[in-house]
Amino acid sequence: MAIGVKVMRRPEREVSYIRATLKGMALTFKHMFQPRVTMQYPEARSTEEWHIATRWRGTHRMMTDAEGRSKCVACGLCPQICPANCIKLVPGEDEAGNRYPLIYEIDEFRCVFCGYCQEVCPEEAIHVGVHYENAEYSRDRFVYDLERLSAQTHPVSTLWDPADPKGE
C-alpha cells in the first residue's frame, strides 16, 4: 500500500449552487469580525502563540572564553564534516603549544545550516544560532570571519536532542 489516497465522494445530484454560495458568503462575512492573527513583525518578534524554536539553526556564533579568546582549538573537525564545505580553517599554534585558528571563516551563503559543526565541535566553540535577520548590503559581508563570529550575541541553538525528540 502506497500513500493513502483519499477518494472524495462528490454529490451526483441535488447539487446546490445557491446554498453553497450563501454559505461561503456567510463564512467570509463571519471572518471579517474575527480577531486578526497577523503578528506585526518588525515591532513584535514573538507572541504568546508564536516564538522562534530553540532548535532553530541560524547564522553561526563562536563562543569565547573568559579572556575573550575564541574557544576554538583548530582541530579541523568542523570543516571536515561540513557538507557544504563552507568553513575555511587555517590552524596555528602559539609558543605554549596551544592551537588556535589563524583564519576561521564561514561562508553563510554556502552554509546549509545543518548544525553538524556544532555537534562535532569538541570544545563547544562553534554554534549555530537562533537568529534569522541577516540582511546586508553586499555579498562579501556574508563571509563571517572569526572576529565577527565571536562578536555575535544571539542565543545558540539547542539542536535536536535524541532523548527529547519533540523538544519538550
Next chain:
Amino acid sequence: MTPEIKGFLILAIIKVVVVFTVLLVGVALLTLMERKLAGWMQNRPGPNRVGPFGILQPAADGIKNFIKEETRPVAANGTIFVLAPAMSFIPAVMLIAVIPLAAPMRVDFDWNLPLIGHAAYHGLMAMSVADLPMGFLFILAFSSLGVYGVALAGWSSNSKYSLLGGLRASAQMISYEVAMGLSLIPVLLLTGNVSFSEIIAKQQAGLWFIGPLFISFFVFLISGFAETNRLPFDLPEAESELVAGYHSEYSAMKFSLFMIGEYSHIVVIAAMVATLFFGGWDIPFTRWDEQGGVLQAIATFLAFFVKMFFWIFFVMWIRWTLPRFRYDQLMTLGWKVLLPLALGYIMVTAGAIQGLEAAGVTGVRNVAFALAGMNLVLGWLLFYVLDRGRVMRGVSRRAPLPVARTEGVG
C-alpha cells in the same frame, strides 16, 4: 450666449470637475478597501504600514506607479499598445456621468462675473453630470466599449498570454452583454422610459424594482460581475493560467489605468444596481426627499451613497468568497441560463403587465405590488430549480464515466 446657457455651463463644469475628481479619488480608496476587506476576510489586518491604518496606501501605490519604468515588448504594436489602457479606462469612467447621484436641487443665481459676464440659472438642477434623456442606453452602449481596450491590449501586446486574456475578455463580455441588456428590458417595460430620472420617479411612486423585477435584478447582478471582469468571472486575468491576462505586458501607469478602469466599472455597476433596483437616491417611506432643497440633496446623496457602497462591498465580498469559474461553466451560465432566463422574464413581465391592465389593476403602486407577488413565486421557483442543480449540471452528471477507484493503487 444668453445668461442661462452660461449659468448652465458653469454648473456643468463644476459638476464634471467634482464628480470625476471624487470618482478617481474614490477609486483609489476602493483599492485600499478591497485589500483591507481581503485581509479581514482572511483574518489579516490588511495594509497598515503607510499612514494611519494604511490610509495612504493608495497614494503610495500611485506614486510608485508614476515613477516606475514603462516597459514595452519589442514586438508590441506600438500605437495600439499605448491606446489600449485609455480605451478601457475612459468608457469606464464616463459611465458615471449619467447616473443621478442625488435628488434634483433647486438652484437660483443671477451673477455678474468677471470675464464670464452675466450668468444665471433658475430651476431644478439634475444632480448628474449629464441628465441625458436616454441615459440608460448610454450606459449599455458605453459599458461594452470597454471590451475594445481589453481585447486590443491583449492583441497589441503580442504575447500569447495577453492574447488569450483578450480573447476570453471579448468572448465573456459579449456573452454577458446580451444577458445584461435583456435583463434590463423589464425595467423599461415597467417604466416606459429610458431616462434615469423617470426610472427613479417610478420607483418612488411604486416599489423599488428589486421587488417587482427581482429576477431582472438577479440576472443583472451576475452579468454585471462578468462585465467588471472580476472574480468569479476573472477569466481574462486568470493569474494562475494566464500570468495576468490582457495586462501581462503592461507596467507602471498603463497598468494602473486598467486597474482604475476596473474599479470604476465596479462603481458604475454598483451605482446602476442601486439606481435601477434600489430606488437610486430615494429615501424610503418619505416624500420629504423630493422637495429640492440643499439639505434634501445632501440627504439623498447619502442615501444613494449608502446603497452604492453596499453593492461595492458586495462585489468585493463575492470576490473573496467564490473561486473562479471554469471557462465552459462561464459560457454555460451566460448562454444557457442567464440568456433564456432574461428572455423568458421579458415575456413573463410583459404578459403580467398586459394581464394586470386587462384585469383592471391600475395605479403604479398596485401594479408594483402585484408584480412583486409574482416575483416572489418566480424567484422561489428559480432558486429551487437552481439549487437542485437541474439547470447547471456538474460534470459528474453529464458524462457517466466508469468509476475509477484510485484507492490503494500502486
